[in-house]
Amino acid sequence: MGDARRYHALPSPFPMKRGGALHGARVAYETWGRLNDARDNAVLILTGLSPSAHAASSADDPSPGWWEAMIGPGKPIDTDRWYVVCVNSLGSDKGSTGPASIDPATGQPYRLRFPALSLEDVANAAWSLAHEGLGIGRLACLIGCSMGGMSALAYLLQHPGSAGAHISVNTAPQAQPFAIAIRSLQREAIRLDPQWDHGNYDIPARPGGKYPEAGMSIARKLGVITYRSAMEWKGRFARIRLDSEHRDDEPFGYEFEVERYLQAHAQRFVRSFDPNCYLYLSRASDWFDVAGYGDGDVHAGLRRIQLERALVLGAGTDILFPLEQQEQIAQGLRAGGAEVDFIAMDSPQGHDAFLVDIAHYGPAIGAFMATLAGRNEPR
Template sequence: MSEFIPPGTRFHALPSPFPMKRGGALHGARIAYETWGDLNAARDNAVLIVTGLSPDAHAASNAGNPEPGWWEAMLGPGKAIDTDRWFVVCVNSFGSCKGSTGPASVNPATGDLYRLDFPELSVEDGADAAFDVVRGLGIERLACLVGNSMGGMTALALLLRHPGAARTHINISGSAQALPFSIAIRSLQREAIRLDPNWNHGGYDDATYPESGMRMARKLGVITYRSALEWDGRFGRVRLESDRPDEDPFGLEFQVESYLEGHARRFVRRFDPNCYLYLSRSMDWFDLAEYGDGDVLRGLARIRVDKAVAIGAHTDILFPLQQQEQIAEGLRLGGAQADFVPLDSPQGHDAFLVDIPRFSAAIGGFLSGI
């Protein structure tokens, strides 16, 4: 398997060795990133975006890559994250397969892919790596740190482990600890991959790829990324026009099944299975209660920012709304002016990617006030 690196990606070399939270260290590791806008003379207008599990660093089109990014509607001149005002940096998650070092990268000690020889990965490792990118760009303090989904976890870890790293924080559909439902779903996703015979204990290649396992893992994920309300409104009980062939009596029959199948097939060869396993497990392990003597609010209260907002959707079942409310409460205990903004979006966890009017108003409104 090879990495999947978008055109125009830039790279930051991490310190060597780069120590990992759960043991071990990496040599020659790097983080992929992209930038938009200009850093001002005072170097105080920088915004860092840390992402969910699967996105690359290409959040929006730029000079290096004119193709639309995964957050194109949110980021750019005059948009909610206004690149006429802000110098924006987006990093690809540490452990990913889209430019940053991870299990799909070459181990310089052996010349082979790391695969399962990659050290145990934590959200905190991703936070430390992202912080090193910021320092490498000559930025002493971010104007704002923005974290989506898993990136919301990464952002909290960064703020806790690197005091003073940012003046303000936007946490979008994030959490301070993994909850049992989310852990259960991710456990099933990992099991689907590991039980595919082609996974071969991480030793697959392009010819023998665990496609069925990745398809099932992605389908489970997509089901939890959206809401039952949206599934009903979007597909109802509409059946496919073509009849099922006799040799496949339990095959695809409804439009929602066809949608999931198409979505999964587009994803499976664009993300490395071992990277998926590592990143998924890192979220399960994350728990700010470790930093608060067993209490997550005390862990959050150790974070110091001037101002913050935690935004979520009522229909999110993967990172439910009470987790964003908890983030705001904990940051307030630490002295921040922290608001909780629940949005009536029907799109579930993925709402921040598709419900641009609601999320743009919340994000842009916050940034305009700092």
């Protein structure tokens, strides 16, 4: 299998919002389609906490991407028309510089010596890629999903006029107490695992080595529970019990099918994402607050964003980023002068609906992108 991943070297030093700077840092990204001569058909996608830049398959990497059904020729984000770029977040471990990367000053992984990370830093790294790396003066559209939606708001606030349109997907202008509480428990599960050892586990992970597998497993299970809705959990699993041969002999072992599902999901994740990167990005999500751009008022902060068009999508069953927060984004962008479409999706899948309910999200995003194309026909 090929590798479509490319890299953009960030300016060195790269200053961080909360102090410190990175030297020799980079972000990983992938592209689909072709940038036209006018350089006005670029679409930049910012991701949630854990995805890589591999949002869709390509000739260089034919493996399915995390938004495979959404991106490609003739798909809602049509790569015959748009030049699509997906960037891996600064602070991640999917090719971009983060806590698991080598610190050039020491020759060892940064670990907890990595500077405090904010979503403003994630946004500025993505802006550097688009503006300085790819020479795109103004994006046709900036798309942000989940945590990436918050990063997108930071991008628009810090770089006025950098995008003509924006698609906000299942996100929020600030973390609410429930989301903060869940992420706090996830971080605590990792930190309390003795194998975490203040960030000094084996990097890279190796069989039999020191690694906070139990903490990462609990953190992932907590996340998965909140990514879906109670309605979907009931519909998929009800109170189905495991067959006797699939039950643990241990006291208080797994008895229900939903427990086995969570365990299997966690096992696929625990060693595929670096624990320190998880901690840094999780905390950055809690810290982000649009109100900081509006003298303590979220609406005033959102009103500062200057766009021509915006599409704001949310799911009524999303408990992590409740629908009223998407409404708040739509109202704020509208107050700033944008023409805004707000759609509340009737999706039972909760926060992760944008990844799985393509039957609803696809047409909404496709129709919005088609209206942009009518105003901005690539050459």
